[in-house]
Amino acid sequence: MSHLVILPILVPLFGSMMILFAKILNHKAQQFLSLLTVIVLNVVNIIALLKVLDSNTLVYQMGNWEAPFGITFVLDGLSVTMLLVTSLLSIGSLWYAIKSKVDGEGISFHVLFQLLIFGINGAFLTGDIFNLFVFFEVLLLSSYALALHGNGKKRVRFGLHYMIINLVGSVLFLFGIGAMYGVLGTLNIADMAVRVSELTPQNQGVVAASGLLLLLVFGLKAAMFPLYFWLPGTYSNTSAPVAAMFAIMTKVGIYSIIRVHGTIFGPLAGDLSYYYVPWVLGLGLITLILATIGIMSAKTLKEQVAYFVLASAATLQISIGINSTIAMSGAIYYLIQSTFIAGGFFLLADTIGTLRGEFKDKIVRSPKFKSIVFVGGLFFAYAIAISSMPPLAGFLGKTMILYGGLESPYMGVVFSVMIISSLLMIIALAKTGSLIFYDTQDSQESINITLPDKIYSPIIYLFSISFVLVLFANSVTNFTLKSSQEIFSTKEYISKVMQEKRDD
Amino acid sequence: MEILIALCIAFLTSGGIFLILKSRTFSVILGLMMLSYAVNVFLFAMGRLHIDKPAILQKGVTEYADPLPQALVLTAIVISFGMTAFLIVLSLRARKELDSDHVDAEGLEKNRGEKS
Incomplete structure (x- = not known):
């Protein structure tokens, strides 16, 4: 049994401890340790990816306790992808935090940052629904503190909203887990999938209801309609590197729906097989429509990007709702x-806000500002990427989702909503870009605020990943296709997790 | 006993929901605490209700209470305790910074402006 599976959880945990002790040294030591931890984490994740490419799913039983009784961690194609996305994103976010000196605004930024990664990685690896709850709480607690990092009245106000709604979500999560445990008698996701397939008809209702309760909780994390109202306020008012890191948080919700519901209510579940899918599809479509309206009506660039995060989460919800391997x-x-x-765009919006002085990132006319051509070029590149236009990776992804949607019975609605919303997004971005960069008030004196050139490197770094994704599109899509086949063949997942006890 | 426990959970939950819908942070916190008490009792009940049965293996005993929900409740209590502590500190800070204990403090300022 390889201990590799647990390393992505342990590295940030020990990293955060070390940073906590490094507080007595100085701020530089904390920054160094934080970067070191993230780089080590990336190396571990790349090794994990190679291992998964080699031998498919890896299962780790804590302390060699047998599968349904012990704590299980599962590393498969989907979770290793999520781990790598998190760690690569965290490099960009941390880099920007250090360059823009945001991390110096409070004493524990780096500790909280590592604990956030710890919680996220744990949520991606766990094969146990109660541990999913625990890791959710870990990542939420550090995210509450990070969201409030720095100062500002609005930050406190929206932080309070964010925290209260997530606490209600945690309570509902426990109700869902409790009701499921009461009927199924187990908390291991693979074991639960087996028990659901053997369920008697009179118990099906309870399990279906608690499954929907869990969907509500994951939908809250994934910002599904009607539970997304906390997202734009919280994301657009927190500091830029934290907002960039939060771009992965909605994906934690998406991942949980795919993992928990896709496995427990998968093809083996009999009457309950994929009963949640129409809910996700319908709510995802409504979310996408509302996100598009939000994008068009946003008053600041950060708010607009926050709505783009919402739109991408909605697109993912729709593709879960299409429920096919290709989608x-x-x-x-x-x-x-x-x-x-989305992460890089938050950083870019922050630099634009700084460069424009008192105009901040408001979508209004302003006098010219420094390095307007360069920043405008970056904005153009990001706008193309975030509105899923060719030649960048978003276009390929959306095309694949729509191609999968051809088989869906709701093809007409899915196609019209996704394509029209894309068009409206492009129009909104064109309006934003022309107001900020083209339509400047030339008669007035230009704004004279400069930023060090190094601050743009994390933004370019995050963008370049999207570029690499296109260059190696074939091998990446082969891998994602394999991972999505794994998601739909729950039998294999179950046998892998439950098998392990016979090997030992 | 079943009816008593069920009523207990029901009252705690409904009280909690009523309180979190109020607009002051203090009652919202109380509501969240009541909800977490309700869910703790609920988790206990999900291991089925037993009287006088051991949870740990003993000689000569054939019927046991389910030990897992008790462990889950312990975890849930610890987590909700920590969260409540954090929330109280946060709402105190919000009270100080926004000069109001309304959860939507800006809206309140507007109303106050109209009155005066």
């Missing part, structure tokens, strides 16, 4: 790209 593989591909681009 799922497109969804994983789109997820990788949209996370990096």
Whole structure:
């Protein structure tokens, strides 16, 4: 049994401890340790990816306790992708935090940052629904503190909203877990999938209801309608590197729906097989429509990007709702790209806000500002990427999702909503770009604020990942297709997790 | 006993929901606490209700209470305790910074402006 599976959880945990002790040294030591931890984490994740490419799913039983009784961690194609996306994104976010000196605004930024990664990685690896709850709480607690990092009245106000709604979500999560445990008698996801297939008809209702309760909780994390109202306020008012890191948080919800519901209510579940799918599809479509309206009506660039995060989450919800291998593989591909681009866009919006002085990132006319051509070029590149236009990866991802949607009975609605919303997004971005960069008030004196050149490197770095995704599109899509086949063949997942006890 | 426990959970939950829908942070916190108490009792009940049965293996005993929900409840209590502590600190800070204990403090300022 390889201990590799647990390393992505342990590295940030020990990293955060070390940073906590490094507080007595100085701030530089903390920054160094934080970067070191993230780089080590990336190396571990790349090794894990190679291992998964080699031997498919890896299962780790904590302390060699047998599968349904112990704590299980599962590393498969989907989870290793999510791990790598998180760690690559965290490099960009951390880099920007250090360059823009955001990390110096409070004493524990780096500790909280590592604990956030710890929680996210744990949620991606666990094969146990109660541990999913625990890791959710870990990542939420550090995210509450990170969202409030720095100062500002709005930050406190929206932080309070964010925290209260997530606490209600946690309570509902426990109700869902409790009701499921009461009927199924187990908390291991693979074992639960087996028990659901053997369920008597009179118990099906309870399990279906608690499954929907869990969907509500994951939908809250994934910002599914009607539970997305916390997202734009929280994301657009927190500091830029934290907002960039939060781009992965909605994906945690998406991942949980794919993992928990896709396995427990998978093809083996009999009457309950994929009963949640129409809910996800319908709510995802409504979310996408509302996100598009939000994008068009946003008053600041950060708010607009926050609505773009919402739109990408909605696109992923729709692709879960289409429920086919191709759509799922497109969804994983789109997820990788949209996370990096949304993260980078938050950073870019922050630099634009700084450069424009008192105009901040408001979408209004302003006098010219420094390095307007360069920043405008970056904005153009990001705008193409985030609105899923060719030649970048978002376009390929969306095309794959739509190609999968051809088989769906709701093809007409899916196609019209996705394509019209894409068009409206492009129009909104064109308006934003022309107001900020073209339509400047030339008669007035230009704004004279400069930023060090190094601050743009994390933004370019995050964008380049999207570019690499296109260059190696064939091998990446082969991998995502394989991962999505794994998601749909729950039998293999179950036998892998439950098998392990016979090997030992 | 079943009816008593069920009523207990029902009252706690409904009280909690009523309180979190109020607009002051203090009652919202109380509501969240009541909800977490309700869910703790609920988790206990999900291991089925037993009287006088051991949870740990003993000689000569054939019927046991389910030990897992008890462990789950312990975890849930610890987590909700920590979260409540954090929330109280946060709402105190919000009270200080926004000068109001309304969850949507800006809206309140507007109303106050109209009155005066």
